[in-house]
Amino acid sequence: MGEFIRVKDAFYRYPSCEDWAINGLTMSISDGEYVAIMGSNGSGKSTLVRMLNGLLKPQRGRVLVxxxxxxxxxxxxxxxxxxxxxxxxxxxxxxxxxxxxxxxFGPENLGLEPGEIRIRVEEALGLMGLIELRHYPPHLLSGGQKQRLAIAGAMAMKPQVLVLDEPTSMLDPQGRREVLEAIGRLNRDEGLTVVHVTHSPEEAALAGRVMIIDSGKVALDGVPGEVFSQGKLLQEYGLAVPVIVNITDGLRIQGVAVPKGIIGVDEMVEWLWPLL
Ligand SMILES: Nc1ncnc2c1ncn2[C@@H]1O[C@H](COP(=O)(O)OP(=O)(O)OP(=O)(O)O)[C@@H](O)[C@H]1O
Ligand SMILES: [Mg+2]
Structure with a gap:
């Protein structure tokens, strides 16, 4: 597994702004990883996203893709x-x-041959479950379908990394589920590297790794079980923990020995079931 993305002591400041939006940030992401990024409003997540594909360039430090x-x-x-x-x-x-x-649209802008474009469009529509909707006008789609279409457009570029900046925040629960399932599938079945910015701890817990950004720096980085067990720190960074973590913390205070690393409903059920 090579390190596909490396950010080394990177800094970025918007021209109109006094503070550094990205303030000495260092991290790397390997091929095939599924990384969730969390952080309070204004912590620098979207700025980092724009730096990962070179839309914004570091003013100090390095970003390597x-x-x-x-x-x-x-x-x-x-x-x-x-x-x-x-x-x-x-x-x-x-x-x-x-x-x-x-x-x-994307493949056409790459100047690919019509045959190759057709193949890529078929593949991307298939991956995102949009074959039946291929002749639909996009404005008639549901929110979840629209966002899956946006991902299909990205996939038609055959990227190695898919970065999603709060892709579900405007969707209802059904649309949210559709998009999360699609993201998980792309990572699992296609081996795509996924970077998912989200405010939802439940969504972040689906990733293999959670990175917390605070004031333009990486504050915490680890597997979800590790990161979400640090409730106090997360609160300091202005973040919520998954509901299940609140419940297990409460149980521990009551003297119940809940094993470490339980952060999702499924794990909770798996632990509780034999106890009944
Ligand atoms: N286009 C811009 N011009 C000037 N300042 C900006 C611009 N975009 C972001 N900033 C500032 O840079 C800092 C980081 O913003 P950024 O959008 O990266 O945060 P974020 O973590 O994505 O927040 P949110 O959770 O609200 O999306 C903030 O202080 C913000 O005000
Ligand atoms: Mg943002």
Missing amino acids: DGQETVDEVATWAIRAKVAVVFQNPDNQLVAARVEEDVA
Whole structure:
């Protein structure tokens, strides 16, 4: 497993701003990982996202994608092709009159041959379960379908990393489930590296690793069980813990010896079931 993304002591400040949005941030992400990023409003998550595909360049320090520096102008397009980004609002990301044209938009801009574009569109529609909706106008889709379409458009670029910045925050529970399942599938079955920015601890717990950003730096980094067992610290960073963690903390205070690392409903049930 190679380190596909490396951020080394990176700094970024917006021209209009006095404070560093990214303030000496160091981290790396390996091929095939599923990393959730959490942090309070303004902690620098979206700025980091924009740095990962070279949209913003570090003013100090380094950001490397697949060994290439994002400040290197020659690497810009290669990096954009390797790191696809999906944002919060699907309506701002959909451009065409029909679903399949929307997916084809990116590959067309890459200047690929029509045959290759068709193959990529088929694959991406299939991956996201959108084959039946291919002739639909995107504005008639549900929120979850729209966001899956945005992901399909990203996948048609054949990226190595998919970065999602709060992709479910505008969706209802059903749409949220659809998108989370799609993200999990891409990571599990396609081996895609996923970076998922979210405010939901339950969503973050689905990842293999959770990174907490505070004031433009990495504050905590580890497997979900580890990170979410640090309730006090998380509160200091302005973050919630999964509901199950609140329950297990409460049980421990009552003297019940709950094993470490229980952060999801399934794990809770698995532990409770034999006790009944
Ligand atoms: N375009 C911009 N111009 C000036 N300052 C900005 C801009 N975008 C973000 N900032 C500032 O940079 C800091 C980090 O913002 P960023 O959007 O990265 O945070 P975030 O963690 O994504 O927050 P949220 O959870 O609200 O999405 C904040 O202080 C913010 O005000
Ligand atoms: Mg943000």
